[in-house]
Amino acid sequence: MTVELTTLAAIVAMAAATVLTRLSGLLLLRYVNFSPRSRRALDAIPPAVLMAVVAPTALATGPAESAACLVTALAAFRFPMLAAVALGVATVALLRFLGL
Structure with missing residues (x-):
């Protein structure tokens, strides 16, 4: 197996850009004051992202996965x-064990 230098450089550059983007966001948010309404909106993002990831599974698989x-x-x-994710995993495991 050979490693091309350009491919390796691209992977390292993308990883660095990802890490720097995440870290800069965390550092900059320390200096920003959010209103309660903005804070509630930001707190709603993780469940929305989770649903965007989980929804295709609910619609394209069996009853155990849909229930989970x-x-x-x-x-x-x-x-x-x-x-929430752990509860979903436990639910699908239990329902599959039960044969649903």
Whole structure:
């Protein structure tokens, strides 16, 4: 297997751009004051992104996956994102175990 220098340089440059973008966003947000309304809007982004990722699974697979997507969506409104995803994974595992 050979590694082309241009390919490696492109991968490193994209990784650096990604890391710098994320870090700069975190650093800049320290100096910004948000209104309560803006804060609520920003807090709604993670569940919206999760639903955008999960929705195709709910519509294109079997009943176990669809039920797990519904559980994940409902849990995302109440629990932290990691807990909502873990609950969805546990739901699909249980429903598959039960043969649904």
